[in-house]
Amino acid sequence: MIVVKDLVRQFKSGDRTIKPVNGVSFELEKGSLASIVGKSGSGKSTLLSLLGALDKPTSGDVVVDGVSLAGLPDGKLTEYRRRDIGFVFQQFNLIPNLSAVDNVMLPMEFAGVRKAARLQRAKELLEQVQLDPEKHSRRTNRLSGGEQQRVAIARALANEPKLILADEPTGNLDEQTGEHIIELLSSLSRDHNTTILVVTHDRSLAQKTERCFRLQQGRLTEEVRTGSRR
Amino acid sequence: MSVLARSVGNAFRNKIRTAAVVAVLAVAIGLALAMLVANQAVGAKVQELNASVGTTLTVNPAGGQGFEGGGEPLTTAEAETAASVANVTAVVGTKALRLQTSTGSTTGTTQQVGPGGGFGPGGQQATVSTNLTAAVDAGTLGNRNNASGSTGTTTQPARTLPITATGIGAEVDSTGKALDITSGTGLGDYSASEAKALVGTSLAEKNNLTVGSTFTIQDKTFTVAGIFDAGTTFGNNAVYVTLPEAQTLAETPDELSTMIVTVNSMENVDSTKNAVQDALGTTKADVTQGQRNLETAVSSLDSVKNISLIAFIAALATAGIIILLIMVMLVRERRREIGVLKAIGARNRTIGLQFVLESLVLVALGSVVGAVIASLASGGIASALIGSNTTTTAATTTQRGGGLAGAMPNGAVPGGGVPGGGFPGAGGQGGPFGGASQLLTSVTASVSPGVLAAGIAAVFAVAIIGALVPALLTARIRPIEVLRGE
Ligand SMILES: Nc1ncnc2c1ncn2[C@@H]1O[C@H](COP(=O)(O)OP(=O)(O)OP(=O)(O)O)[C@@H](O)[C@H]1O
Ligand SMILES: [Mg+2]
Numbered sequence: 069m070i071v072v073k074d075l076v077r078q079f080k081s082g083d084r085t086i087k088p089v090n091g092v093s094f095e096l097e098k099g100s101l102a103s104i105v106g107k108s109g110s111g112k113s114t115l116l117s118l119l120g121a122l123d124k125p126t127s128g129d130v131v132v133d134g135v136s137l138a139g140l141p142d143g144k145l146t147e148y149r150r151r152d153i154g155f156v157f158q159q160f161n162l163i164p165n166l167s168a169v170d171n172v173m174l175p176m177e178f179a180g181v182r183k184a185a186r187l188q189r190a191k192e193l194l195e196q197v198q199l200d201p202e203k204h205s206r207r208t209n210r211l212s213g214g215e216q217q218r219v220a221i222a223r224a225l226a227n228e229p230k231l232i233l234a235d236e237p238t239g240n241l242d243e244q245t246g247e248h249i250i251e252l253l254s255s256l257s258r259d260h261n262t263t264i265l266v267v268t269h270d271r272s273l274a275q276k277t278e279r280c281f282r283l284q285q286g287r288l289t290e291e292v293r294t295g296s297r298r
Numbered sequence: 299m300s301v302l303a304r305s306v307g308n309a310f311r312n313k314i315r316t317a318a319v320v321a322v323l324a325v326a327i328g329l330a331l332a333m334l335v336a337n338q339a340v341g342a343k344v345q346e347l348n349a350s351v352g353t354t355l356t357v358n359p360a361g362g363q364g365f366e367g368g369g370e371p372l373t374t375a376e377a378e379t380a381a382s383v384a385n386v387t388a389v390v391g392t393k394a395l396r397l398q399t400s401t402g403s404t405t406g407t408t409q410q411v412g413p414g415g416g417f418g419p420g421g422q423q424a425t426v427s428t429n430l431t432a433a434v435d436a437g438t439l440g441n442r443n444n445a446s447g448s449t450g451t452t453t454q455p456a457r458t459l460p461i462t463a464t465g466i467g468a469e470v471d472s473t474g475k476a477l478d479i480t481s482g483t484g485l486g487d488y489s490a491s492e493a494k495a496l497v498g499t500s501l502a503e504k505n506n507l508t509v510g511s512t513f514t515i516q517d518k519t520f521t522v523a524g525i526f527d528a529g530t531t532f533g534n535n536a537v538y539v540t541l542p543e544a545q546t547l548a549e550t551p552d553e554l555s556t557m558i559v560t561v562n563s564m565e566n567v568d569s570t571k572n573a574v575q576d577a578l579g580t581t582k583a584d585v586t587q588g589q590r591n592l593e594t595a596v597s598s599l600d601s602v603k604n605i606s607l608i609a610f611i612a613a614l615a616t617a618g619i620i621i622l623l624i625m626v627m628l629v630r631e632r633r634r635e636i637g638v639l640k641a642i643g644a645r646n647r648t649i650g651l652q653f654v655l656e657s658l659v660l661v662a663l664g665s666v667v668g669a670v671i672a673s674l675a676s677g678g679i680a681s682a683l684i685g686s687n688t689t690t691t692a693a694t695t696t697q698r699g700g701g702l703a704g705a706m707p708n709g710a711v712p713g714g715g716v717p718g719g720g721f722p723g724a725g726g727q728g729g730p731f732g733g734a735s736q737l738l739t740s741v742t743a744s745v746s747p748g749v750l751a752a753g754i755a756a757v758f759a760v761a762i763i764g765a766l767v768p769a770l771l772t773a774r775i776r777p778i779e780v781l782r783g784e
Contacts, residue, residue, distance in 0.1 A: 113781060117781060120641070122641050122777040122778045122781070123777075123778040123781075143645075146640065146643060146645055146646075147643070149640075149641060149643045150642070150643020150644075151643070153643075157638075157641075157780060157781075158781075159781075161634075161638045161641070162638075163638065163639075165307060165308070165311050166307070174642060174644075175642045175643055177300070178642065178643045178644050178645070178648065179643065183300075227643075
């Protein structure tokens with residue numbers, strides 16, 4: 069269960085201050101699948117980085133399973149990112165000189181998973197995101213955008229996080245592969261009780277999530293669903 | 299993929315840059331190692347000089363040296379007096395004999411020809427007969443020198459030169475330097491009277507002597523226990539027997555020709571010299587420090603040692619700074635990537651360790667290349683340092699007036715000539731310096747594995763210090779860097 073309380077993040081650019089996140093509050097049940105939509109530059113990535121403890125809010129707090137991130141020291145925040153969060157970056161952010169498998173193994177290495185176990189799991193995850201087996205050991209800077217995106221998703225799933233924060237996870241994928249990734253994420257929320265928050269421009273993806281939020285001028289509003297879903 | 303494997307991989311990400319960094323590091327590390335090796339070589343040589351010649355005093359009877367002069371001979375009792383002086387670690391007595399080759403007829407002939415008949419050499423040296431032939435031809439100097447011993451100007455037949463036999467109280471030569479025994483053994487107990495002898499290489503060759511061969515002195519048969527190499531022609535035309543044996547042969551028990559007094563340290567030599575002189579009395583004994591001019595050599599060698607140490611530290615610091623700058627650059631360049639690692643849960647220390655290891659990979663490569671450079675360069679560097687040093691020392695000595703001879707190779711000084719030249723004194727002025735000069739040029743800057751290992755350990759220690767700063771910088775990079783544009 070994630071409770072976001074009056075979250076504010078402001079940036080100073082020159083003598084202007086901008087507040088892409090300006091008083092955001094919401095709650096997410098454990099195991100729910102939710103999406104955030106909004107115009108480019110509306111602050112979606114900024115909000116995700118606050119939830120994933122990559123950045124610290126100017127004010128407000130994020131409470132995860134009763135623990136307030138605002139009160140945690142850096143070491144605990146690192147542990148939170150390592151254990152509880154799976155982040156899929158908009159820019160993928162893979163380590164370019166490492167192979168796909170090595171990239172997926174990294175979070176597990178940091179978590180102290182034994183080598184054989186992490187190699188096995190990395191291969192399984194890459195199969196789940198439908199990466200060609202012959203590309204498993206290819207350096208990620210020699211993979212296409214869509215392939216990199218799938219490696220990034222596999223890496224986010226590596227440590228079986230409680231919360232997956234995915235920034236445009238299907239942006240570079242063809243329709244069919246995109247569908248598959250969405251199916252993969254919803255099965256995680258269904259079967260593993262993983263909470264999933266997806267930022268997307270993709271209307272059809274947003275339609276498929278249980279809840280959908282719109283970020284506009286620093287505020288988050290929930291779209292009211294009319295039709296039945298799933 | 300482990301941290302180490304990642305670090306190695308990162309070290310080779312940009313191969314051209316890695317090659318350039320390794321090359322620069324190799325020069326700095328190579329220079330550091332070469333300087334360390336030179337420092338060690340010079341240090342060892344200083345120690346050797348101090349140990350071998352720097353701390354000995356020579357005591358001669360007052361007014362007499364070798365064959366020259368007069369006065370009363372030294373006695374065993376005086377050796378004990380000298381030994382009880384503070385800072386004296388050892389007193390070795392010697393008893394010099396002059397061996398004259400018996401021409402096969404009577405021993406009387408020997409007595410007539412030799413200069414020992416009460417005329418000339420101060421009564422210091424007894425002349426005894428031997429069946430050995432000197433390894434040195436008489437030559438002009440020899441004939442001139444030996445002519446002084448006989449009366450009148452009657453024409454003399456071509457004569458054989460005498461051989462110096464010295465009774466020694468320890469396994470040292472007549473100047474107090476340890477004997478270099480090339481085959482066989484020493485004499486064992488030097489305080490016992492025994493018919494064994496050590497023979498110089500050239501004398502042994504001339505007389506076809508090997509270990510176990512026999513020869514006679516004063517009709518007594520001696521067995522060759524060992525062959526020694528004194529390094530000079532004159533020095534090798536000599537025989538050493540035990541001190542009591544020489545005293546017996548000379549029929550002067552308790553008499554000593556010289557005493558070699560070893561002082562415990564270089565600093566105490568001057569004060570001990572005076573103390574020994576006072577203890578023995580100026581009328582009885584002359585105490586000299588034959589190797590005074592070595593002090594100059596040692597002190598300038600010491601400054602070479604200091605210079606090489608400073609150069610070592612400077613080169614080491616340079617290597618450390620190179621590492622520091624390179625790693626700072628790499629950390630800046632990989633800011634975003636460090637952000638990624640943090641965003642997916644890497645601890646600060648994991649990332650810091652990765653960078654330190656990466657720098658160590660670079661240093662390891664630099665060390666390998668640097669060690670090769672050092673082993674090629676250190677010989678040249680050491681001999682260059684020492685070569686210039688020797689020149690200055692030689693100049694200084696000349697100014698001191700002691701040593702025209704000092705410029706000459708050691709062997710040229712005594713030659714076949716000056717009687718008793720093996721003793722410090724007339725020949726000794728040039729001799730020891732000649733020896734020092736030989737020692738100096740023979741400094742071998744061999745790369746000993748121990749020194750190299752210590753040097754490389756120092757390089758790694760400095761590299762870790764250099765890499766620690768950038769590694770700590772990575773701790774300050776926040777995970778949000780991951781969202782910044784490239
Ligand atoms: N570090 C920063 N300093 C200043 N301004 C920033 C910083 N990070 C983000 N911004 C600004 O905050 C606003 C929101 O950025 P953000 O990346 O969250 O948008 P977004 O909704 O993810 O857009 P997109 O859909 O294009 O990815 C933008 O105007 C951006 O310029
Ligand atoms: Mg964004």
